[in-house]
Amino acid sequence: MxxxxxxxxxxxxxALDAAFTAESDRLGIFGESGSGKxxxxxxxxxxxxxxxxxxxxxGDCLFRSENxxxxxxxxxxxxxVFQDPHLFPHMNVRGNLLYGYKRCAFKNRRxxxxxxxxxxxxxxxxxxxxxxxxxxxxxxxxxxxxxLSNPRLLIMDEPLSALDDELKFxxxxxxxxxxxxxxxxxxxISHSLLEMRLMADRVIVMEKGGVADQATxxxxxxxxxxxSQVGYINLLRLKNPRQVDxxxxxxxxxxxxxxxxxxxxxxxxxxxxxxxxxxxxxxPEAISARNLLKCRVAAAFEVGNRTxxxxxxxxxxxxAEVARQAADELGIREGxxxxxxxxxxxxxxxx
Amino acid sequence: MVSFSPADYSAIYLSLKVGVTATFLSLxxxxxxxxxxxxxxxxxxxxxxxVVNLPLVLPPVVVGYLLLLLLGxxxxxxxxxxAAGIRIIFTWRAAVISSAVVGFPLLVRSIRVGMEGIDARLxxxxxxxxxxxxxxxxxxxxxxxxxxxxxxxxxxxxxxxGEFGATIIVAGNIPGVTRTIPLAIYDYAGAPGGDxxxxxxxxxxxxxxxxxxxxxxxxxxxxxxxxRP
Numbered sequence: 001m002x003x004x005x006x007x008x009x010x011x012x013x014x015a016l017d018a019a020f021t022a023e024s025d026r027l028g029i030f031g032e033s034g035s036g037k038x039x040x041x042x043x044x045x046x047x048x049x050x051x052x053x054x055x056x057x058x059g060d061c062l063f064r065s066e067n068x069x070x071x072x073x074x075x076x077x078x079x080x081v082f083q084d085p086h087l088f089p090h091m092n093v094r095g096n097l098l099y100g101y102k103r104c105a106f107k108n109r110r111x112x113x114x115x116x117x118x119x120x121x122x123x124x125x126x127x128x129x130x131x132x133x134x135x136x137x138x139x140x141x142x143x144x145x146x147x148l149s150n151p152r153l154l155i156m157d158e159p160l161s162a163l164d165d166e167l168k169f170x171x172x173x174x175x176x177x178x179x180x181x182x183x184x185x186x187x188x189i190s191h192s193l194l195e196m197r198l199m200a201d202r203v204i205v206m207e208k209g210g211v212a213d214q215a216t217x218x219x220x221x222x223x224x225x226x227x228s229q230v231g232y233i234n235l236l237r238l239k240n241p242r243q244v245d246x247x248x249x250x251x252x253x254x255x256x257x258x259x260x261x262x263x264x265x266x267x268x269x270x271x272x273x274x275x276x277x278x279x280x281x282x283x284p285e286a287i288s289a290r291n292l293l294k295c296r297v298a299a300a301f302e303v304g305n306r307t308x309x310x311x312x313x314x315x316x317x318x319x320a321e322v323a324r325q326a327a328d329e330l331g332i333r334e335g336x337x338x339x340x341x342x343x344x345x346x347x348x349x350x351x
Numbered sequence: 352m353v354s355f356s357p358a359d360y361s362a363i364y365l366s367l368k369v370g371v372t373a374t375f376l377s378l379x380x381x382x383x384x385x386x387x388x389x390x391x392x393x394x395x396x397x398x399x400x401x402v403v404n405l406p407l408v409l410p411p412v413v414v415g416y417l418l419l420l421l422l423g424x425x426x427x428x429x430x431x432x433x434a435a436g437i438r439i440i441f442t443w444r445a446a447v448i449s450s451a452v453v454g455f456p457l458l459v460r461s462i463r464v465g466m467e468g469i470d471a472r473l474x475x476x477x478x479x480x481x482x483x484x485x486x487x488x489x490x491x492x493x494x495x496x497x498x499x500x501x502x503x504x505x506x507x508x509x510x511x512x513g514e515f516g517a518t519i520i521v522a523g524n525i526p527g528v529t530r531t532i533p534l535a536i537y538d539y540a541g542a543p544g545g546d547x548x549x550x551x552x553x554x555x556x557x558x559x560x561x562x563x564x565x566x567x568x569x570x571x572x573x574x575x576x577x578x579r580p
Contacts, residue, residue, distance in 0.1 A: 047475045073478040074486075080479045086472045090494045099490075100480030149480045 001025050001153060001185035007043055007053035007063070016040065016209040019053075025185035028200025028217065030193065035206040037189050041157045044187065045080055046073035057153060077108070079146035083158040085138040087130040093141055094126040100149025108150045111182050119178050120144045136167045140174060147178055154179065154186040160195055169269060169351020172198055193221060194271075194350075197235060225274065225321070226304040232274035232319040236347070239267045247290065247344055254314030257342075258290040261349040269350040274308065276346035277320035280339040281330050290344040293318075297336050300327070307332065311340060353551045358526045362535040363555055365443060369531060370511040373450035374504050377458055381503065384455075385462035385496075386488065390474075407456040411516030415449055418521045422448070445522035446529050450511035457510055458503040465499015466492060498574050505567040509560055532556055 042048030238250035248262035295311035539545030
């Protein structure tokens with residue numbers, strides 16, 4: 001999906017002036033509240049009209065002020081998922097799901113109800129009223145309703161912000177799997193860097209009504225490392241745990257990681273802060289930390305008054321940070337070897 | 352015990368007929384006006400808002416007199432209608448029109464309250480799902496503002512049952528033709544020995560109004576239940 005945007009829009013004291021070209025099927029728009037993300041979403045979907053400029057999606061013109069082209073929302077085939085589900089309260093689940101499908105031209109109908117219901121696990125809910133579904137179920141129906149309209153682009157405007165942490169990480173796999181399964185490109189809007197890293201592979205950074213940066217989520221996370229209270233968050237997707245003396249052992253990077261946090265599920269996501277990794281120049285004989293990993297320094301970079309290190313460890317990657325003097329004493333150089341120690345309790349389960 | 356004369360029965364019947372006709376006739380216009388005032392931005396919106404609400408603040412007699420000027424044989428609309436062979440003034444149709452005009456602001460206000468309660472995101476969602484504006488109007492806005500429509504209709508019907516000032520000017524007070532319950536009560540109250548009949552017709556008014564209120568309430572309850580299946 002290729003999105004070319006160059007628009008201006010003024011609302012009282014707030015002015016949006018955004019121009020970017022992005023090519024990605026998993027595009028993120030990242031920024032704090034008030035940065036103009038939601039206005040941009042409205043301009044893309046056609047619910048807000050720009051003052052001037054143009055918007056092109058895959059070469060097709062959606063808006064162009066010079067030629068007075070402004071495709072109405074119903075003809076853009078851009079579906080939306082909002083922060084709140086916004087289901088139609090007077091229809092049951094089936095009625096909601098099929099609302100967009102019934103209005104989609106026959107030639108564009110690729111996705112049908114049965115396969116969608118299967119992926120989103122909505123069996124048994126179809127005849128229910130939408131007001132007595134749980135929050136997670138409602139958001140799944142909202143996603144299904146958008147997907148079933150067979151859009152050429154799906155816009156998700158903070159779809160996870162209203163959900164608690166546990167629910168959030170339950171919904172993410174649905175979002176990614178349903179878009180992958182049906183090949184629907186999406187624009188994902190959020191103020192959470194973590195969500196960006198889980199959902200997008202290209203990110204537009206919005207600040208004060210303008211585009212401040214365009215990068216991959218990883219580049220963005222590394223750039224923001226110095227500003228963050230918790231350093232860089234390493235994300236580890238770990239599978240098939242084994243019980244070892246009350247700890248959970250997961251295979252990772254050619255060895256095993258020992259964690260106190262655990263889950264009964266087969267696969268889980270864990271976070272590890274760059275600040276919770278201690279580095280040794282040589283192998284220490286005995287330490288209390290349960291994980292000692294032999295790593296190669298792939299890159300070293302400045303993060304404020306600290307040194308950030310990208311470590312390569314049995315084919316996996318970890319980011320650590322140490323004080324600058326520590327880096328000097330350790331003799332850190334790219335390509336050199338270090339030992340990283342991580343306490344079993346430093347890993348936090350995300351979902 | 353009082354017994355109603357055929358003229359009294361025809362007053363009751365006429366009141367019901369005028370109320371029902373005025374309500375159903377106004378509904379589509381009231382709905383469109385409420386839609387425009389709630390969802391659309393356009394030049395002259397303030398003027399439309401003012402015109403719609405004017406009968407609410409004007410004395411009904413003034414409304415009646417303006418209607419008489421408009422619809423009378425020499426009025427510009429009455430002139431045209433007369434040429435087409437349609438007579439309005441001093442027929443039951445005039446009673447319908449005065450009731451419709453006087454009750455219209457109440458109808459529009461209630462529907463607007465219903466429409467304003469609809470989350471704008473629901474409307475956006477329906478548009479991005481491929482619905483044209485008229486499709487959204489029928490499938491989302493209409494069902495979700497239905498409570499407002501019911502409330503507005505019952506208010507309007509009740510108002511038209513009580514319509515007096517405008518009706519007496521445009522439709523007159525012709526027994527069996529344009530004499531509705533309020534006009535009949537006015538006649539009885541002014542005539543010697545008419546107290547009992549006036550009171551009896553008042554009672555009929557109360558019963559009809561209560562019936563409308565109860566119908567409205569029970570519909571409201573049923574609608575609320577439907578929203579939470």
